[in-house]
Amino acid sequence: MRREAVVLLGMIEDEAVLPYLYKGLNDKSPAVRRTAGDCLSDLGFKKALPEMENALDDPQKIVRWRAAMFIFDEGNQEQLPALKAHANDPAYEVKLQIEMAISRIENGDEALGSVWKQIANRNKNS
Structure with missing residues (x-):
């Protein structure tokens, strides 16, 4: 039920849902935490970066991977200490994924956002 609620929240493309997704990112269930990370990644709001930095400490590798992927997609120099x-x-x-994020940021490569975000942006510009 909590995972389903997180999925629905992730469909609301508004920063107002961020506190609730952060709560999901800290849920006792790994499935809820992973889903919250997926939603945050799909939404791509940069203000979620500090929460995703914290998720690098999650006991579940899928949650840590999602956090590293989000930082790869959206991060900047400010995230380098956490990544390192x-x-x-x-x-x-x-x-x-952490090595890739560090490399992208240190080399000054532009973040394109997640594949989902790139597709959404392409569709908006069409």
Whole structure:
């Protein structure tokens, strides 16, 4: 039920839902936390970056990976300390995503946002 509520909140493209998605990101259920991370990533609001930095400490690797992916998509120099502090994540896929985020930010490459966000933006501009 909580996961379903998070999914519905994620469909509301308004920053007003962020506090509720943050609550989901800290839920006791890994499925709810992962879904909240997915929703935050799909929405792409940069003001969620501090919460996603905190999610790099989640016990579940899928939540940490989603957080690293969001930071790769939306992050900037401000996220480098958090990324570097987690650069030795025990999960290979999380570690790789963190390395990619660090590389993108340090090399000054422009963040394009998630694939979902790129498609949505392309459709808006058509």
